[in-house]
Amino acid sequence: MSPKPMTRPGGRSARVQESVHTAVRDLVSEVGREGLTVPMVAARAGVTPSTIYRRWGDLQELLSDVAVERLRPETDPADLGSLRADLDAWAEQFLDEMASPPGRAYIRDALLGDPDGSNAGRCSAYAAEQIDAVLNRAAVRGERVPDTDLVIDRVVAPIMYRILFRPGKLNTEYARELVANALRQL
Amino acid sequence: MSPKPMTRPGGRSARVQESVHTAVRDLVSEVGREGLTVPMVAARAGVTPSTIYRRWGDLQELLSDVAVERLRPETDPADLGSLRADLDAWAEQFLDEMASPPGRAYIRDALLGDPDGSNAGRCSAYAAEQIDAVLNRAAVRGERVPDTDLVIDRVVAPIMYRILFRPGKLNTEYARELVANALRQL
Numbered sequence: 001m002s003p004k005p006m007t008r009p010g011g012r013s014a015r016v017q018e019s020v021h022t023a024v025r026d027l028v029s030e031v032g033r034e035g036l037t038v039p040m041v042a043a044r045a046g047v048t049p050s051t052i053y054r055r056w057g058d059l060q061e062l063l064s065d066v067a068v069e070r071l072r073p074e075t076d077p078a079d080l081g082s083l084r085a086d087l088d089a090w091a092e093q094f095l096d097e098m099a100s101p102p103g104r105a106y107i108r109d110a111l112l113g114d115p116d117g118s119n120a121g122r123c124s125a126y127a128a129e130q131i132d133a134v135l136n137r138a139a140v141r142g143e144r145v146p147d148t149d150l151v152i153d154r155v156v157a158p159i160m161y162r163i164l165f166r167p168g169k170l171n172t173e174y175a176r177e178l179v180a181n182a183l184r185q186l
Numbered sequence: 187m188s189p190k191p192m193t194r195p196g197g198r199s200a201r202v203q204e205s206v207h208t209a210v211r212d213l214v215s216e217v218g219r220e221g222l223t224v225p226m227v228a229a230r231a232g233v234t235p236s237t238i239y240r241r242w243g244d245l246q247e248l249l250s251d252v253a254v255e256r257l258r259p260e261t262d263p264a265d266l267g268s269l270r271a272d273l274d275a276w277a278e279q280f281l282d283e284m285a286s287p288p289g290r291a292y293i294r295d296a297l298l299g300d301p302d303g304s305n306a307g308r309c310s311a312y313a314a315e316q317i318d319a320v321l322n323r324a325a326v327r328g329e330r331v332p333d334t335d336l337v338i339d340r341v342v343a344p345i346m347y348r349i350l351f352r353p354g355k356l357n358t359e360y361a362r363e364l365v366a367n368a369l370r371q372l
Contacts, residue, residue, distance in 0.1 A: 165306045181367075
């Protein structure tokens with residue numbers, strides 16, 4: 001479930017979200033995920049449990065919202081001067097982050113407390129925005145570029161599938177092979 | 187968690203698994219997933235709740251095991267006389283089954299109650315076995331064939347990614363585009 005209502009930066013709703021998210025992150029590192037309860041999060045965040053239930057549904061949906069927030073990219077993709085270099089660098093970083101133990105835990109949390117798929121959709125939208133930025137920059141340089149959806153199918157999907165379903169090589173060489181396949185037909 | 191110990195067909199362990207799985211499937215259709223409890227499943231299956239806890243862990247892990255069993259293919263891939271035709275047909279059927287409402291629910295259940303990833307690994311192994319069968323048959327015919335992992339990356343992964351993360355076209359045309367990309371470099 002997405003946080004609702006939509007938050008206005010600096011408004012009460014945004015402050016509640018910020019304090020609840022911070023409480024979850026702190027408590028997870030203090031007592032672990034297994035020990036976490038909604039009343040515990042509410043007490044730490046200085047809100048009532050019913051504020052949390054009303055806005056997030058239950059603990060798993062709250063953990064999902066926090067996980068998606070952690071999966072939000074913090075910087076624009078690096079500009080290395082060419083489409084190939086930019087996509088290689090982005091794919092390597094994406095693979096490193098997602099395949100790391102915290103990345104795997106966030107992906108799992110994001111999917112688990114997400115009955116309507118909107119949090120998983122936010123994860124995918126973050127990746128699409130980053131790829132869009134790389135492709136737009138390349139188009140401005142005059143390079144030919146593939147569709148964003150094609151890059152998602154050929155680079156993002158295989159990485160996420162291996163993380164979720166199929167243990168296997170998840171290294172720089174693999175990221176580069178996927179990018180090469182995405183750029184093959186240009 | 188995988189069922190343990192390993193079952194011998196017709197042995198007590200196999201009979202327990204069969205009766206518990208049947209009880210879960212029947213009760214899910216009678217009372218829904220939300221109303222399900224381990225004691226309810228145990229009573230219907232004629233076993234003690236502790237048998238279930240000992241073997242499956244908790245309800246979510248039991249649901250995951252049942253879901254993986256539902257995702258097990260029941261037939262060998264059709265033999266249509268060529269690699270391309272066989273892979274097209276297999277990919278279309280895989281897409282149809284996984285993207286259907288029951289398929290989506292089973293994939294979700296399989297991932298949720300699966301702390302160590304072994305049930306997700308079984309799902310992936312089922313797909314790999316089917317692809318292996320198609321590729322081996324083509325090799326016997328004298329056709330050149332790609333690696334199984336390449337077909338998983340290029341055909342299975344994008345379908346599963348769209349089901350889990352990114353709503354979008356999941357139709358026959360899409361399945362064929364993915365197969366074409368998997369066979370492009372032969």
